[in-house]
Amino acid sequence: xxxxxxxxxxxxxxxxxxxxxxxxxxxxxxxxxxxxxxxxxxxxxxxxxxxxxxxxxxxxxxxxxxxxxxxxxxxxxxxxxxxxxxxxxxxxxxxxxxxxxxxxxxxxxxxxxxxxxxxxxxxxxxxxxxxxxxxxxxxxxxxxxxxxxxxxxxxxxxxxxxxxxxxxxxxxxxxxxxxxxxxxxxxxxxxxxxxxxxxxxxxxxxxxxxxxxxxxxxxxxxxxxxxxxxxxxxxxxxxxxxxxxxxxxxxxxxxxxxxxxxxxxxxxxxxxxxxxxxxxxxxxxxxxxxxxxxxxxxxxxxxxxxxxxxxxxxx
Amino acid sequence: xxxxxxxxxxxxxxxxxxxxxxxxxxxxxxxxxxxxxxxxxxxxxxxxxxxxxxxxxxxxxxxxxxxxxxxxxxxxxxxxxxxxxxxxxxxxxxxxxxxxxxxxxxxxxxxxxxxxxxxxxxxxxxxxxxxxxxxxxxxxxxxxxxxxxxxxxxxxxxxxxxxxxxxxxxxxxxxxxxxxxxxxxxxxxxxxxxxxxxxxxxxxxxxxxxxxxxxxxxxxxxxxxxxxxxxxxxxxxxxxxxxxxxxxxxxxxxxxxxxxxxxxxxxxxxxxxxxxxxxxxxxxxxxxxxxxxxx
Numbered sequence: 001x002x003x004x005x006x007x008x009x010x011x012x013x014x015x016x017x018x019x020x021x022x023x024x025x026x027x028x029x030x031x032x033x034x035x036x037x038x039x040x041x042x043x044x045x046x047x048x049x050x051x052x053x054x055x056x057x058x059x060x061x062x063x064x065x066x067x068x069x070x071x072x073x074x075x076x077x078x079x080x081x082x083x084x085x086x087x088x089x090x091x092x093x094x095x096x097x098x099x100x101x102x103x104x105x106x107x108x109x110x111x112x113x114x115x116x117x118x119x120x121x122x123x124x125x126x127x128x129x130x131x132x133x134x135x136x137x138x139x140x141x142x143x144x145x146x147x148x149x150x151x152x153x154x155x156x157x158x159x160x161x162x163x164x165x166x167x168x169x170x171x172x173x174x175x176x177x178x179x180x181x182x183x184x185x186x187x188x189x190x191x192x193x194x195x196x197x198x199x200x201x202x203x204x205x206x207x208x209x210x211x212x213x214x215x216x217x218x219x220x221x222x223x224x225x226x227x228x229x230x231x232x233x234x235x236x237x238x239x240x241x242x243x244x245x246x247x248x249x250x251x252x253x254x255x256x257x258x259x260x261x262x263x264x265x266x267x268x269x270x271x272x273x274x275x276x277x278x279x280x281x282x283x284x285x286x287x288x289x290x291x292x293x294x295x296x297x298x299x300x301x302x303x304x305x306x307x308x309x310x311x312x313x314x315x
Numbered sequence: 316x317x318x319x320x321x322x323x324x325x326x327x328x329x330x331x332x333x334x335x336x337x338x339x340x341x342x343x344x345x346x347x348x349x350x351x352x353x354x355x356x357x358x359x360x361x362x363x364x365x366x367x368x369x370x371x372x373x374x375x376x377x378x379x380x381x382x383x384x385x386x387x388x389x390x391x392x393x394x395x396x397x398x399x400x401x402x403x404x405x406x407x408x409x410x411x412x413x414x415x416x417x418x419x420x421x422x423x424x425x426x427x428x429x430x431x432x433x434x435x436x437x438x439x440x441x442x443x444x445x446x447x448x449x450x451x452x453x454x455x456x457x458x459x460x461x462x463x464x465x466x467x468x469x470x471x472x473x474x475x476x477x478x479x480x481x482x483x484x485x486x487x488x489x490x491x492x493x494x495x496x497x498x499x500x501x502x503x504x505x506x507x508x509x510x511x512x513x514x515x516x517x518x519x520x521x522x523x524x525x526x527x528x529x530x531x532x533x534x535x536x537x538x539x540x541x542x543x544x545x546x547x548x549x550x551x552x553x554x555x556x557x558x559x560x561x562x563x564x565x566x567x568x569x570x571x572x573x574x575x576x577x578x579x580x581x582x583x584x585x586x587x588x589x590x591x592x593x594x595x596x597x598x599x600x601x602x603x604x605x606x607x608x609x610x
Contacts, residue, residue, distance in 0.1 A: 013488075020489035030506045041332040146581050255493040258585050267507045272497070273589055280437075288501055292492040299491075 003307060010300055021292045022075065026068050029285045035060060040084055071285070072311045080286035085278050090286045094268060097176045101267035104259070105252050108190030112252075113245060116195035118153050120241075121234065122201025126209050135199065142196030143315035147255050151262035153188040158185060168264055186263045190255045201244050205237040239309045250295050334603060339487065348589055389447035412440035412445040449510070449593065453583045454576040457517045462572055464518065465525030469568075471559050472526065473533025474552070484530070486522045495520050502593045510593060517579055524575075532564035539563070 037054045041215035055061050058081075059070050074080065123135035159165045165185055168232035170178040209215065210233055218228045264270075268287055275283040369375050388407060395403040408425075415437055419598045429441035472483040490498065502516035536542070537560055545555050586592045 016485050017488045017492065020485065021492050024489060024493075028501050028505055033505075033507075101370055144577065144581070144585050148585060148586075177503055254496045257500070258588065261589060264473045272500070276500060277590070284501070284504075288493070288497060291494060296492045297493065 025289045029281050048290050074300045080284045081284050084280050090282045097268050107187035111187050111191030112194035116198030117202050120199040122240050123203040124206030139196040142192050154185045186259050190259045205240050210231045243302045243306045249298045338601050343346040388444050408441035408444045410441040412441040420493035450580045455578045457514050458575050460518045461521040465522035469526035469529030473530035474556050490523045530566050536560050536564045
């Protein structure tokens with residue numbers, strides 16, 4: 001199957017998945033105890049007129065499938081209505097916070113890759129000896145450390161005791177120096193677990209590649225160890241690493257919800273937690289849907305990248 | 316008719332009935348070789364050999380001792396009483412994990428409170444020891460239920476293919492679009508907090524990875540000759556799937572499930588940290604539990 005046909009097939013498969021994602025998001029929030037009207041009125045008795053007026057405003061007097069259709073129609077246009085708490089538009093609230101989450105995510109991702117891949121290469125070259133063993137233990141510790149604990153400890157040591165960083169993020173523009181300095185600790189917290197996973201994967205796929213015939217050929221024709229590793233082995237073993245790195249996006253989103261809470265980072269993850277505790281349904285729906293759709297597309301990109309990097313793979 | 320029954324042999328495990336040859340031909344024949352099985356290996360069954368291999372692996376032994384230590388402290392932290400009968404009378408935890416001592420709020424570690432006390436004067440060491448019970452049970456129960464959902468669905472999808480596969484895998488794809496924690500958070504918001512609600516939310520998130528993994532394995536295992544042989548002998552689909560295919564496809568799922576216990580405990584702890592874990596007031600093991608390192 002050619003790449004184009006594969007792409008078309010994948011895009012067609014995505015339609016029911018995206019439909020299911022919207023349906024699930026909508027029904028999850030429908031199942032929440034209490035309706036938005038109750039939360040606006042704060043469960044107080046009011047005139048029936050006001051209640052009916054609010055119900056009409058949120059389309060709650062329509063049948064559920066009409067409600068879903070109206071919500072979906074607006075959601076496609078990125079219109080999620082107004083927040084129940086702040087009366088601001090939901091899309092606006094998310095858009096002001098999105099750059100901060102993206103900064104945190106990219107920095108965390110950068111740390112995961114810049115630690116994970118070199119350490120994985122070193123472990124693979126030292127396959128079987130103490131260095132390899134030490135890297136294994138380090139990876140295990142990295143995966144087993146809860147990120148909220150790591151974040152709190154980093155905050156305690158580097159911000160509170162040593163005073164190197166601020167405890168609360170500065171109220172500056174996203175790419176200002178103060179902000180870039182503050183993001184270091186959250187990014188380390190976010191990237192640690194991912195870097196451990198990427199390191200293990202790099203190691204195992206490198207070890208597999210190192211045993212192949214072309215490595216012996218390359219060494220036999222007199223290439224230096226370094227050239228063989230960097231130009232031949234690393235390039236070939238990156239195929240699976242790149243794919244998994246793309247899937248790590250879900251992992252990073254997961255982590256950012258917790259990390260943003262630890263470092264009081266004003267991003268989308270905190271907005272999500274606030275929306276749940278305050279029962280701010282439109283915000284909750286919008287964020288969950290946004291995350292899910294992003295991940296569907298990231299997985300698509302990962303699959304395409306995989307078959308583009310390794311043309312032998314066809315589905 | 317007694318002759319007829321002699322000619323019948325059954326292989327009990329696969330419930331496959333093979334008829335039509337005389338077993339006495341094999342049973343009565345002379346020993347062709349003077350070869351005898353080595354007695355020293357006969358007595359060592361598979362479990363013993365696995366244990367022998369296990370003992371040689373130092374990392375595995377370290378992991379086992381960590382888990383044994385954790386099990387020991389959580390079981391013996393407080394007495395276990397089931398329906399009025401004390402099953403386990405020992406109490407290693409120095410204090411009652413739910414008991415507040417208002418003379419010692421937020422204390423730093425001392426000799427009496429080695430881990431200090433929390434905001435309400437509860438001894439943190441005791442809470443960690445007791446809370447381990449919640450963490451470990453959440454991990455084990457969640458993974459077991461998730462396996463019992465994910466394994467049958469994954470096996471059906473992989474074995475039958477077609478529309479069954481499409482339906483199950485599209486459902487898996489949809490759930491896969493939500494990151495672990497985001498879906499669990501949303502589900503807990505719907506279900507409410509509590510021990511079983513937390514397990515339900517985690518199960519709904521965890522089963523998809525087992526289903527996906529098993530389906531992939533089943534796809535390759537079902538191409539084996541023994542599956543074709545079982546089909547040719549007229550075995551029912553149910554017995555082919557659960558006696559021939561699934562046992563041979565389980566290995567990666569078992570590995571994933573063991574690691575999954577640790578992941579589930581970590582995520583339960585993260586939920587506790589976000590204030591969506593167990594009800595406040597219960598010795599929320601999740602909020603202060605140590606990470607389980609499955610070596």
